[in-house]
Amino acid sequence: xxxxxxxxxxxxxxxxxxxxxxxxxxxxxxxxxxxxxxxxxxxxxxxxxxxxxxxxxxxxxxxxxxxxxxxxxxxxxxxxxxxxxxxxxxxxxxxxxxxxxxxxxxxxxxxxxxxxxxxxxxxxxxxxxxxxxxxxxxxxxxxxxxxxxxxxxxxxxxxxxxxxxxxxxxxxxxxxxxxxxxxxxxxxxxxxxxxxxxxxxxxxxxxxxxxxxxxxxxxxxxxxxxxxxxxxxxxxxxxxxxxxxxxxxxxxxxxxxxxxxxxxxxxxxxxxxxxxxxxxxxxxxxxxxxxxxxxxxxxxxxxxxxxxxxxxxxxxxxxxxxxxxxxxxxxxxxxxxxxxxxxxxxxxxxxxxxxxxxxxxxxxxxxxxxxxxxxxxxxxxxxxxxxxxxxxxxxxxxxxxxxxxxxxxxxxxxxxxxxxxxxxxxxxxxxxxxxxxxxxxxxxxxxxxxxxxxxxxxxxxxxxxxxxxxxxxxxxxxxxxxxxxxxxxxxxxxxxxxxxxxxxxxxxxxxxxxxxxxxxxxxxxxxxxxxxxxxxxxxxxxxxxxxxxxxxxxxxxxxxxxxxxxxxxxxxxxxxxxxxxxxxxxxxxxxxxxxxxxxxxxxxxxxxxxxxxxxxxxxxxxxxxxxxxxxxxxxxxxxxx
RNA sequence: GCGCCCGUAGCUCAGCUGGAUAGAGCGCCGGACUUCGAAUCCGUAGGUCGCAGGUUCGAAUCCUGCCGGGCGCGCCA
Numbered sequence: 217x218x219x220x221x222x223x224x225x226x227x228x229x230x231x232x233x234x235x236x237x238x239x240x241x242x243x244x245x246x247x248x249x250x251x252x253x254x255x256x257x258x259x260x261x262x263x264x265x266x267x268x269x270x271x272x273x274x275x276x277x278x279x280x281x282x283x284x285x286x287x288x289x290x291x292x293x294x295x296x297x298x299x300x301x302x303x304x305x306x307x308x309x310x311x312x313x314x315x316x317x318x319x320x321x322x323x324x325x326x327x328x329x330x331x332x333x334x335x336x337x338x339x340x341x342x343x344x345x346x347x348x349x350x351x352x353x354x355x356x357x358x359x360x361x362x363x364x365x366x367x368x369x370x371x372x373x374x375x376x377x378x379x380x381x382x383x384x385x386x387x388x389x390x391x392x393x394x395x396x397x398x399x400x401x402x403x404x405x406x407x408x409x410x411x412x413x414x415x416x417x418x419x420x421x422x423x424x425x426x427x428x429x430x431x432x433x434x435x436x437x438x439x440x441x442x443x444x445x446x447x448x449x450x451x452x453x454x455x456x457x458x459x460x461x462x463x464x465x466x467x468x469x470x471x472x473x474x475x476x477x478x479x480x481x482x483x484x485x486x487x488x489x490x491x492x493x494x495x496x497x498x499x500x501x502x503x504x505x506x507x508x509x510x511x512x513x514x515x516x517x518x519x520x521x522x523x524x525x526x527x528x529x530x531x532x533x534x535x536x537x538x539x540x541x542x543x544x545x546x547x548x549x550x551x552x553x554x555x556x557x558x559x560x561x562x563x564x565x566x567x568x569x570x571x572x573x574x575x576x577x578x579x580x581x582x583x584x585x586x587x588x589x590x591x592x593x594x595x596x597x598x599x600x601x602x603x604x605x606x607x608x609x610x611x612x613x614x615x616x617x618x619x620x621x622x623x624x625x626x627x628x629x630x631x632x633x634x635x636x637x638x639x640x641x642x643x644x645x646x647x648x649x650x651x652x653x654x655x656x657x658x659x660x661x662x663x664x665x666x667x668x669x670x671x672x673x674x675x676x677x678x679x680x681x682x683x684x685x686x687x688x689x690x691x692x693x694x695x696x697x698x699x700x701x702x703x704x705x706x707x708x709x710x711x712x713x714x715x716x717x718x719x720x721x722x723x724x725x726x727x728x729x730x731x732x733x734x735x736x737x738x739x740x741x742x743x744x745x746x747x748x749x750x751x752x753x754x755x756x757x758x759x760x761x762x763x764x765x766x767x768x769x770x771x772x773x774x775x776x777x778x779x780x781x782x783x784x785x786x787x788x789x790x791x792x793x794x795x796x797x798x799x800x801x802x803x804x805x806x807x808x809x810x811x812x813x814x815x816x817x818x819x820x821x822x823x824x825x826x827x828x829x830x831x832x833x834x835x836x837x838x839x840x841x842x843x844x845x846x847x848x849x850x851x852x853x854x855x856x857x
Numbered sequence: 858g859c860g861c862c863c864g865u866a867g868c869u870c871a872g873c874u875g876g877a878u879a880g881a882g883c884g885c886c887g888g889a890c891u892u893c894g895a896a897u898c899c900g901u902a903g904g905u906c907g908c909a910g911g912u913u914c915g916a917a918u919c920c921u922g923c924c925g926g927g928c929g930c931g932c933c934a
Binding site: 247248250252253254257261262263265266268269275302303304305348385388389390479561563564565567576577580581582583584585587589590593615616617618619620621623644646647679680682683699710711712714715716717718720723724726727728729730731733734736737738740741744745748749796800803804807810811813814815819820821822856857 | 859860861862863868869870871874876877878881882883889892893894895896897898899914915927928929930931932933934
C-alpha cells in the first residue's frame with residue numbers, strides 16, 4: 217500500500233458509510249475529508265451538515281449513524297483504528313504503527329523521489345525568462361526565472377514530460393539603441409578589454425543611449441520648433457483636460473506635454489531616434505555591417521546570460537530567438553484573413569474584430585505596412601510549437617501586466633486551432649517592488665540579478681565565518697554560494713505568484729525562520745546524525761517493521777503526518793501552478809523534525825534498540841523528503857552548513 | 858469610463874472548489890547550549906479577516922454596493 221492508496225481507502229470508506237445512510241453517493245463525494253483542527257481528534261474527519269437536508273435529522277445524530285456505518289464497513293486489521301464523533305463531525309484515527317510503516321517505508325523506498333507521482337504524465341511546455349538582449353537581467357527576471365524553473369521541476373516531478381523554452385527578444389528598436397550608442401561612443405572597447413560581463417557591458421550602452429537621448433530632447437525643448445509643437449497642441453482640443461487640471465499654468469502644461477511627447481519626438485524629430493530607426497531598417501534589410509555588429513553585441517549579452525542562468529541553476533531545452541521567429545505569424549494572419557476571422561481595414565492593417573472572440577474592440581495583427589506586431593509573433597510561435605511538440609498544456613510565465621494580451625491571444629488561437637482550447641495557460645505573476653516603491657532604471661534603483669546574488673552570497677559568507685571559524689576559504693565559498701542562492705530562491709518562491717513581492721534587501725532576506733537556509737540546515741543536521749551513527753541502519757523488513765512500530769509519540773507522528781501529506785502537496789503545486797505550495801510544506805517538514813530533534817524525550821543517543829533505529833529511519837526518511845523539496849525549488853543540498 | 862487583481866496580527870505574507878478555536882515568519886517579551894549541529898527549540902502577548910449589506914445550518918472564502926491600492930484597455934513589447 218502506498219500513501220495514495222491509503223487516501224483512496226479513506227475516501228471510499230467515507231463514501232460507503234455515508235451511502236449506507238441512504239444518501240446518494242454524489243452527495244458523499246462532495247464532502248471533503250480534511251484534517252481535524254487538533255491531531256488528537258483524529259487523522260481525518262468530515263462534517264455531516266450537508267446530510268441533514270437529505271435525512272432530516274440533526275447533524276450530530278447523523279454523525280453517530282455514519283460513524284456506526286463506518287465501523288461496520290471496516291475489515292479485520294484495517295489501518296483505520298478508531299472512529300469517533302465530535303458533534304456533527306466524524307473523525308478517523310489511523311493505526312500509528314501501520315501509518316508509520318506505510319509513510320516512512322515509502323519514503324525510504326523512493327528516496328529523493330519521495331512524493332513523485334508515477335502516473336502517465338502529459339506533455340507540458342513552459343515558456344519563461346524571455347529577456348531582451350539590450351541589458352542585464354534584474355530582480356523582475358529573477359522572479360520569472362525562478363517561477364518558471366521551479367514550476368518545470370514540479371511538473372516534471374509529477375511525472376509529466378516537460379519542455380522548458382526561452383524566447384529571447386534579440387531584435388527591435390530597443391536593441392538598436394544600445395547598438396547605436398556603442399557605434400557612436402564605444403571607441404572599440406569590448407567586454408574583454410574592460411573586463412565586464414557581456415550583458416552588463418551592453419547594458420551600459422543602453423543606459424548611455426537613454427542619457428544622450430534625454431539630453432538631446434531637453435535641448436530640443438528650448439528650440440522654436442519645440443515651441444511650435446507645444447503651442448499647436450495647446451490650442452488643440454486634446455489639451456483641454458490637462459488645461460483644466462493645471463489651471464492654465466503654462467509651465468506645468470509645458471512639462472506635461474513634453475513628458476507625453478517623448479515617444480513622438482523619438483519617432484519624428486530626434487536625430488538619435490532617427491539613427492536608431494535607420495539602423496533597424498538596415499538590420500531588417502540584412503545590411504552586413506549592422507548584422508555583424510548585432511551578432512557581436514548579442515553574443516556578448518547571451519554569453520552573460522549563460523553565466524547568470526548557470527549560476528542560478530537554470531536550463532532550457534530549447535531557446536527561440538525572436539530574430540528567427542518574429543515573422544512566423546504572417547502566414548497565420550493570412551490564414552485568418554482567408555477564413556474571415558480577420559479582416560483588412562481601410563488603412564491596410566489586418567485586424568481581428570474582438571467581438572468574434574467574446575471581447576470588445578479590435579486588435580491589430582499586421583501593421584498597414586505589413587510588418588508584424590507582438591501578437592503576430594505570438595500567434596506564429598504558438599502554432600509552431602504545437603506543430604513541433606504538440607504539448608498537452610502550454611504555460612507562459614509572464615508578468616501580470618500582460619494578462620489582457622494573453623487573454624486575446626488564447627481566444628484567437630482557440631478560433632484558429634480549436635484543439636488548443638483549454639491547453640493554454642498564462643502563469644501571471646506580480647511585480648517585484650522595493651520598500652521605496654517600483655524599481656526605476658532612471659533613478660538607478662533597479663536591482664541587478666548578478667549583483668543581488670553576489671550580495672546574498674556575501675551575507676552567507678559572513679554568517680558562515682561567524683559560526684565556523686576554522687573552515688578554509690574554498691569550503692566557505694562553496695557553502696556560501698548554495699546558502700545565498702537558497703535564501704534568495706526560497707524567499708521569492710514563498711510568495712504566491714499573483715502577489716506583488718515586497719523585496720527588502722536589508723531586512724527581508726534572513727537566514728533564520730522560514731527560509732531557504734533553515735531548510736538547508738534541517739537537511740545538514742540530519743546528515744550530521746547519519747555521520748554520528750556511522751550511517752543509516754540497514755535492516756531486513758522484519759527489523760524495519762519493528763523499528764517503525766516502536767515509534768508513535770505525538771512528535772514522531774507530527775513528522776509522519778507531515779510526510780504523509782507531502783505527495784498531495786506536490787500534486788497541489790502542480791494543479792495550482794504554484795511553487796509556493798512546496799516552500800510552505802518543506803518548512804513544515806523541517807519544522808516538525810526540528811521540534812522532535814530538540815525534544816528531551818527524543819534524543820537518539822540516549823535511546824537504543826528498535827526505538828533508536830526507528831528514529832534513525834524517521835530522520836533518514838525526512839532527509840529524503842527535504843532533499844526532494846529543495847530540489848523542486850532548484851536548491852542543491854549541503855551535507856554540512 | 859470599462860476590465861482584471863489586491864486589502865487578513867506592528868511588518869512581510871499563507872489560507873479563498875464555504876465547514877471545527879483564522880495560521881506562519883519576522884519583530885516584541887520570557888525561557889533552553891558541559892549532553893545527537895542554537896542558522897535550532899519552547900512559551901507569552903498581538904486580529905471588528907478594508908467597510909456595509911446579502912446567500913447559507915455555517916462566510917476570511919460566494920454575491921452586490923462602497924472605500925483604499927496596483928495593473929491593463931497601442932499599427933509598444
